[in-house]
Amino acid sequence: MDDVGNSDFIRSLLDNAEPFPLEPERQTSSRSGDRTPGAESVSAAINAGSLARLQNALNFLVLAERIDLGSYGDWFNLACALKPYGEAGFTLFDRLSSEAGGYEGEEACRHKWDELDRPYDGKPFTAATYFKLALEAGWQDPETSSGGSSGGGKPDAAIVVLDQAEAEGDEHWLAQDGQAYVSFRKAVPDGEFHLVHALIASGAYRGVLQSRYLAEKATKVLPKQQEDAAIGILTYRAYEKGTRHSVFLRSAMVGDVCYVELGRADGKVVKIDAAGYSVVGDAPVRFTRGSRGELPLPEQGGTLELFARHFNLSRPDLIRNIGFCIGSFRSAGPFAILLIEGGSGSGKSSLGDRNIALTDPPVEQANARFSLSSDERNLHVHASHAKVLFFDNLSTIGARDADTLCRISTGASSSYRTHHTMTEETQFSLVRPVIATCIATPSDRNDLLSRCLRVTALPITEYRTEEELSRAFEADRPKMLGFLFEAISLALRNRPEVEKARADGLIKPPRLADFALFVEGASEILGLRPGEFCALLSDEQGSMQAEAVLGDPVAEALITYFSRDDATGIDKSARELLDLLKVGNRYAEFPAVNKLRGHLDRIKPGLLANGIAIDMYQDRHAKAWRMRISRTSAFTPIAVPTQPELSRDPF
Structure with a gap:
């Protein structure tokens, strides 16, 4: 594919698929009593058709994302529809399967294919089903319809939209996170244009496509199915091209220059550098508007x-x-x-x-x-x-x-x-x-x-x-x-x-x-x-860290301990430390021994802000963690009530 940007690529993909000359082993046709909308078109497509025509319709459905052969249900239904076409049908079944996600090889396809020889109680998909789905999605049968690229008639709506996007110079690309975007020109009140950047599938760009189509057709709006097909193809082109750009909301730094998007209808932005700031036109970065509004034009005199x-x-x-x-x-x-x-x-x-x-x-x-x-x-x-x-x-x-x-x-x-x-x-x-x-x-x-x-x-x-x-x-x-x-x-x-x-x-x-x-x-x-x-x-x-640990039983016990005149540094295991903290605090709800080290890790910044430093190290001989705790010069003691229990250190 040398030129994925040309709509001829899409036409050639749909109209020039490699034909399968073999006729089906048994003919599938629509019921004569079917009077649903489009039934005559479906019948014409089947009766006129060979496997090549069915392949054309299937290619269209895959491209328009109407069927997903990576899912078991769609894959099984495809096998049912192609089974009447014999080995030629299997070849097409295997080829389409190989182009979808989850392909497990020809042997897996053959196994499922052979299973269909056994009686099946359900109502299987047939070629008629796919022809109907394709026609409803906007497919033009090249041999039975006056439209379509090969019949010399007018192209369908999706092709018109693709041609309009190309004529307007829309650029389709990917953001760094892989989402597909478009850059298109938008007229501003002074008669000029500025670039707008948006998701391809966004309501903003869909509105642009609808507006262009209506302007050309005057009395026709773009059908939803054709719109979806065009969006899918434009998204595919963005991925095929692979060009990536960074996307920004409101502000962007480019080297030593900051750009601020004001959200104005004329697209003006503020450029800020070491010399000051100024209001300019389009920035050399790609802003998306998001859901936010307009900032005023900045003025001097702020204090x-x-x-x-x-x-x-x-x-x-x-x-x-x-x-x-x-x-x-x-x-x-x-x-x-x-x-x-x-x-x-x-x-x-x-x-x-x-x-x-x-x-x-x-x-x-x-x-x-x-x-x-x-x-x-x-x-x-x-x-x-x-x-x-x-x-x-x-x-x-x-x-x-x-x-x-x-x-x-x-x-x-x-x-x-x-x-x-x-x-x-x-x-x-x-x-x-x-x-x-x-x-x-x-x-x-x-x-x-x-x-x-x-x-x-x-x-x-x-x-x-x-x-x-x-x-x-x-x-x-x-x-x-x-x-x-x-x-x-x-x-x-x-x-x-x-x-x-x-x-x-x-x-x-x-x-x-x-x-x-x-x-x-x-x-x-x-x-x-x-x-x-x-x-x-x-x-x-x-200050926030110090306040956060107030009321914590471990932090309060340590603050109380180090507020004693005879308090010394602590170097103990988790169990020994917990026994020390419980002295004089027998009703406090302390964490379990195996949770104490993690709890100390969480409150460590708050304790340090209160003047208590904690260092944890592993005693390899005892195969246990020990806590070395001391007060720093920032520690402020609190008033400690005189209680006999506070003077007892069991270790």
């Missing part, structure tokens, strides 16, 4: 004080929040999870709305907030259409949901069986910034908390209407967006200095180092000294 007018946060929290927004425009993770805490009536949900409005606004404000779905597949579908995710009013986050959020913020992939297929796979590969609001930290999972950037909404002293707040925010939003773009430009400019300071030990990045170091480059516009943003992030992470 920290302007943000403070709309964000009821303390100064350190305001800096952390703005840092989250700056980092959200990076195209690669890991990303931070912005955790907005606040009591009832503190406006924490509105804070989430404003963050979304500055980074990845929805088409309608009502679509900004989502609940955290328990089905990870639904969550990935949502994330595949949005750059920044916003989950509102989370009361608790269980272990499973915590793991899901961790995977999303640092990178996750998943695959599922495509609906209405047996073997097709749909893949998701994504990494996203996340915003979550809650009254109090909804999880004690250290792996989640170490990815969080927590801010606390201050109490509102004067309430105003939503309309008034929205009007004031919208008036300042272009300047705040311009401020974020200026900060990104500064971060790009200062990358070499930040890397040098890190190498010299002047900046100590916390977890989420990529995010923290990027924002570090914008320290000047944020009013910070070098290394101060990393310190702000590290301090808040340590």
Whole structure:
């Protein structure tokens, strides 16, 4: 196949199949009383037909994905329909089977073929069945129909659509995750065109194909079956060509340049580099629109004080929040999870709305907030259409949901069986910034908390209407967006200095180092000294970790133990340590001996934040793990009640 982009390839595949000259051993025909729509066409195809014509119809059905010979049911039905054609039918049966998934060789086909010689109680498929399916799907019989490429008549609708796609210059290609995309031109209000990138099977591209077909035919719409056939062929062409490109939502980094897709009808984007930012036409990257809306054109004049007018946060929290927004425009993770805490009536949900409005606004404000779905597949579908995710009013986050959020913020992939297929796979590969609001930290999972950037909404002293707040925010939003773009430009400019300071030990990045170091480059516009943003992030992470272990029986027992004046370092096995912790805490619910090491691993960051260091090592002589625990200079003792039991160390 030298030119898969030409519609002649499709015609030749359907019309020039190698013929099978042998006549069937017994003739199959439609019932004379069949008066269903298309019955006469089916009868004509059978009566006029040879095995070559049936092969033509079968090729069409396979290409249009109407039959899947990788599934047993379709494979068995094909054997039943071809059995009357003798050895010529078997040859075709084996050839078609070999081109499908799960082919086990000619011997397996022969075995099934010979089984059909025995009496069969069911109602087998016949050639008539396949002719009917093919005609319903838009197949043109080259010898009995006035249409089709070989009869000199007008081509069917799918061929018209394929020709239109080629004439319009549509480019069909694959994303890095293997999904098939198309790039097509779209007219903009000023009379020019810009490129739109979308999934080939998306509603957006289907609408384009329908519109083109209607414009040419004037009074005819594209039939659904013909539309599906065209989509299938265009998808096949994308896979056959094999060209791959990266796909981005909202923002993309190309070297030292950041592009931000504004979601405008004219396709304009913002280009940000070390010299500043500017509004330009199409970017040299491929953006998809997703389900999000439009960002305003950025303006000069944004300041920290302007943000403070709309964000009821303390100064350190305001800096952390703005840092989250700056980092959200990076195209690669890991990303931070912005955790907005606040009591009832503190406006924490509105804070989430404003963050979304500055980074990845929805088409309608009502679509900004989502609940955290328990089905990870639904969550990935949502994330595949949005750059920044916003989950509102989370009361608790269980272990499973915590793991899901961790995977999303640092990178996750998943695959599922495509609906209405047996073997097709749909893949998701994504990494996203996340915003979550809650009254109090909804999880004690250290792996989640170490990815969080927590801010606390201050109490509102004067309430105003939503309309008034929205009007004031919208008036300042272009300047705040311009401020974020200026900060990104500064971060790009200062990358070499930040890397040098890190190498010299002047900046100590916390977890989420990529995010923290990027924002570090914008320290000047944020009013910070070098290394101060990393310190702000590290301090808040340590505070959350320290709070997370409070109330844990093992952590509380260790804090109590090391608060004693006579406490010494601990070097014990799991059983010995558990016996020590139970002294004075006989009613506490400690983990079992075989679970203690794993439990200590989980709370280790929180204990370290409280000034207790743990080191585990394996005693090869005793063939057991031992725990070496000590207090650090950061440890703050608590008041310990005088109890005789506390002075006893059984070891």
